[in-house]
Amino acid sequence: MDDLLKRSDLHQYQIYSAKYIVEHPTAAIFLSCGLGKTVIALTAIQELLYDCFEIRKVLVICPLRVGLNVWRQECDRWEHLSGLKCEIAIGTVSERIKALKRKANIYIINRENVEWLVTRSGILFDYDMVVIDELSSFKSHQAKRFKSLIKVRPQVKRFVGLTGTPSSNGLMDLWAEYRLLDMGERLGRFIGRYRDEYFVPDKRNQQVIYSYKPKPGAEDAIYQQIADITISMKSSDYLKLPDLVMNKVAVRLSDKEMETLDSMKRDLITTVKGEEITAANAATLSNKLLQMANGAVYDDHGAVMPIHDRKLDALEDTIEGANGKPVLIAYWFKHDLARIQKRFKVEVLSSTDSIKRWNMGDIPVAVIHPASAGHGLNLQSGGSTLVWFGLTWSLELYQQTNARLWRQGQKQTVVIHHIITKDTIDERVMKALEDKDTSQAALIEAVTLFSKANMGFANGVHLPEPLSITSPT
Template sequence: MSLTAIKNLLFDSFEVSKVLIIAPLRVAKVTWPSEIEKWEHLDIINYSLAIGSKEERLKALKTKADIYLINRENIDWLINKSGLVFDYDMVVIDELSSFKSHRSKRFKSLMKVRPKVKRMVGLTGTPSSNGLMDLWAEFRILDMGERLGRFIGQYRETYFKPDKRNGAIVYSYKPLAFAEDAIYEKISDITVSMKSEDYLDMPVLITNELIVHLSEKEREVYETLRKELVVSIKDKEIDAINAAALSNKLLQMASGAVYDEDKNFIQVHDRKLDALEDLIEGANGKPVLVAYWFKHDLERIKNRFDVRELKTSKDIKDWNEGNISVGLIHPQSAGHGLNLQAGGSTLIWFSLTWSLELYQQTNARIYRQGQNETVVIHHIIAKGTIDENVIKALNKKNVGQEELLEAVKARLEKGDL
């Protein structure tokens, strides 16, 4: 849809002449070019891919084209170090949520040239995965502060109150009673939420929680760490210095292994590996995608099953052509923008993440336009562990984000599209 709009602006209404698309690395490298080449009505568009070494990027940016594609990590370089004039009159940010930190280099760099851009478009399926505070930086880029204010302090004072604090130091903020509705109203004129299921004939989505049970001995090890912050496993001492470290260690342990101070992992149980084996066998030869979080998950899964990581363009192509029976992805590297729906319709969460954004974006790799089969998303949950807290938190966070998306939902009839 974005490419069709760009085509119209370039060649029908002549409102823009040079477009920059900013996206996650693999999305810029694989997804956008394949979409341009896929649709016949876009064959008029010339694009240049500014990815690779400094020399390759400079050559691509100096090549005459309608659209320039660059990964978000190189925005600071493009604006502050490339030596090139920033003369793009339209910018599209794929995964606007990756600019939600007003302290990041990419945000500050883009804000330097924002006044030069006539049209700024942000695309994301997870605009407020960590709450309403995420929205300020995203909309500061879109409208230069017109709706939610030019300064983060102003935004905080207007819509939030201090929540967790230690004396004068505030660690988190809580929205005021009126904030949610007021913010949605402020941004509604430039924000459109369109869900695939509202406009497309999407397949059925089934989510499932597969519960595994630790043995008495395994549970004793887990509970000792949880209560004492230290436990001895196979003559190795595992400790957690604070709550964040404890949360991480407990998640590892629920998954089946835990790292010691030398960064070596110690196996605790195989419950999730056994469950994964059952799910793979139950797929009866159909391809399955497995999402993992820890490196020891990857190693243990590889040791037990014939699997392939989806890391390169070739891996993604082979997956979508049905040449991989068990594919492995990490949410941080495959959570945004990749089209994996052609290769399978089953996703298994071997270990979970606290990040709603990465969780939802990873699910959207297979549950998206072009998927023709019922999508099944399995979650392997260790009973009585932090896994249960994570899945509950993800469901709770999703409620808040769903309210935002519903508030700015496009009120269109299908015939209007």
């Protein structure tokens, strides 16, 4: 492997990470955005295929857009990966089957089709290495993708999980992720035993438990259990990231507008322009309150009922305050997008062409949905200002969307504005994101400390100060 790496343009921490995968048949690689998870994994695959002869066929499971636009392109970009052949098994059933039957080293499939591949494709699952790009998308043990993959997990000799957000909803996320990785060796084979050992009930209604919190000392115990197969690195330690300014833009509702929201929160029902808006349960209520904080809500028949324009006014001020610099707007609900489009001349970043024109500076104001911006998009060349018109409860989508601009290659200070309606659920969501970030940061830091303690001596690799990463031209 050393000869191969001498011919590559990888940096020290990438070399260390690739060697870690080669030397650990089961590996969790927690790397922040921009550190090059894909090229690290591909370098390890190259070594295992052609130097160690330990594997012959690799399955990569990843988000749809990443599968289409990242993995095979990375093979083409790096000279030392030129020997790898990738097949993208994404598309119609016939397209997937044809791709899976063609001869290749690496087969790439989107995570939504894992259940199809395992149970309905009719193709033998004979991969001796599986790489999950965004391991956090397997945090639910009740999801079909998890249940399907767990069935064939014993057949796989090598298993690698890549993510920058391992516990976006708390430490409970880790059980399913590590159950796939090591088949239950470290955190147990059953979620119930994991809960009993490390957690106690938190929010509950009599016998119904809504959430759990870690027992005293549980966090350290969990970190210790997973540390031997896990490495973690933060972008701030290894990349020269641009400055980041986080800003909260507060808007206030009138007494009448607040009463509309308060009656919904209090009674699970309110009236807007003569139409009833009802919420059947807590989840629906949360959804309705978020919509109303943004300025509109769907009634019981699906029609959009406008309530206020406070956020639109604040958005207008923010765009004007950018003084002609490009602005990217993150929205959540469809009616948010419709109201933004009615008020401003914007373009939705939903295609390869629109993303290219944004990065060329040809789009002054763009809008994007966090679910489509979550992974694999480089938008830093087009602008440095992001506005959250509506918030999401998902820390993963929140952080990944921010990282589209705040990343390697950004030449300006990144400013992220959050338009928050005072005294509404917006404030709770913002605090929840900050608290989740603190919890996840503790996990990252704990594993990072373990990694750093070993990195300086593993295979003679000594990590440098923060650096700039460039792929070969």
